[in-house]
Amino acid sequence: MSFYESKWGEVKLSSIIDIIGGGTPKTRVKEYWNGNIPWLSVVDFNSGRKYVSSTEKTITEKGLKESSTKLLNKGDIIISARGTVGALAMLSLPMAFNQSCYGIKAKDNLTTNDYVFYLLKDTVSNLLQISHGGVFDTITKQTFDEIKINLPPLPEQKAIANTLSSLDNKIDLLHRQNKTLEGLSKALFRQFFVEEINEEWEEESLSSIAYFLNGLACQKFPPKNEIDKLPVLKIKDLKSGISDSSDFASTEVNEKYLVQNGDVIFSWSASLVVKIWDGEDCILNQHLFKVTSERFPKWFYYLWSKYHLDMFIAIAKAHATTMGHIKRGDLDDAMVIIPPPSELAKMSKTFTPLIDKIIANNQQIKQVEKLRDTLLPKLMSGEVRMQL
Structure with a gap:
């Protein structure tokens, strides 16, 4: 086991990423909407979670082709550029996006999408400080030119991203468990109180x-x-x-x-x-x-x-x-x-563990998030170095 010996170098943030603008198909053209292509706006990814897997709105192939919106690939990054500046996520599947966001892709052989995601999380405060104010805060492509970062060698970038990703993957797993538990609770509730209801209760x-x-x-x-x-x-x-x-x-x-x-x-x-x-x-x-x-x-x-x-x-x-x-x-x-007290007690043996597990998972999520957020600036600054 040894520390990486290679030096870190100062570069412009814009030099290691490609920045892609989005757009909105014309809202009055029905043929552009309710298709099979997810279309992102900031409401879809401002929860603080790493991955975004669904959107409120979808567009058609025609809407994509005949507008300025672009299609990002799975694993690409989305960042909000207006209003709520700095909301951030990685895509779990291909998605298009509106003009209030930028798509971000890592430049090959310089960095990776995973590392850039955490780099952006660490630099959001800088993005906010130099955002071009007015009625709404705004970041432009020029904003990324104004931020300089200390970039480690690619192997260390990957090690940093893997460490932080393992924590985010744990968080995502717990969220998915809770979604399953919520669905099971809803199904059982419907069974007991709708489908098999006792009319005498x-x-x-x-x-x-x-x-x-x-x-x-x-x-x-x-x-x-x-x-x-x-x-x-x-x-x-x-x-x-x-x-x-x-x-x-x-x-x-x-x-x-x-x-x-x-x-x-x-x-x-x-x-x-x-x-x-x-x-x-x-x-x-x-x-x-x-x-x-x-x-x-x-x-x-x-x-x-x-x-x-x-x-x-x-x-x-x-x-x-x-x-x-x-x-x-x-x-x-x-x-x-x-239900009568005896029936309620029987049901509680089914439902209480499900709800208790959701609450326990929520508490564990907060603990893992705290660990991730503590490690993030230390790893990105080099205060804590990775080992092989």
Whole structure:
């Protein structure tokens, strides 16, 4: 085992990558849309995860051919260039992309896509510092010319990328496990409460089986110092997580508004979501419910809230003016089937391990992410060197 002896060299970031602009097919031309080609915008990859495998929108071959959008290959990199600057992912399959993003490809024999991905993660703060401001922050191709990096020899680049990739692959595996567990929970719930339901079981409203605590107007509780504060959980954070741009509030609020990993959170306004919170400790903001119950286990009120979500989304769309939402009366109207205590106990033996595993996986994801984020700047700067 020995350290790499070859020297690192300073180069422009733009000299080791190819930068590709995207575009949008004309929205009024129906023949351009709803095809078999995934088409990326920043909403598809701003979750912080390494890989992006699906998109909200798709385009046709005709849309690709007759517009300025480009097709990236599996393993290529996508980075947001406007608004939310610096969101980053690698493609799990070929995808096209819009003009608010750049496609990035490593130049052969100089570097690899995997290494460039982590290099970009490490330099996002620099991209933000020199982004061309205005109404929105923007990075241009010139921005990449203005950033100089210290580049190790190719073998060391590959070793660094392999080390960090192994951690991201673990994170991705845990996310995929959770997706499977969520799907299994949903299928079993449907079997027990829809397909094989006992018509003699009682019904209650969703609002009666659980307590839906609405969040605070957290701007009224600003931090009093740099120690006694916590990030504010807002609707956008349910997808992307707490970030450096998150707001903070004082910890001197009623402890019932504290949100911890494993709590059930329900966004009842704008983007309606029911989620088991998978992030750090934070404070519940308005437009979010923290859902708890003294009568029923977590799996029961979580899955019933998820079951009614499509109906709530339809109600919110009907209410929408500038921002759709539901009311507490809608929780009263959503009915829940209550099995007898003996049946509920049997079901808990099936559902509780599934939900507990999801929560445990979420906690492990955060631990691995912390390790990756600690190693990243040390490996990229050469503070920690790889060995053969």
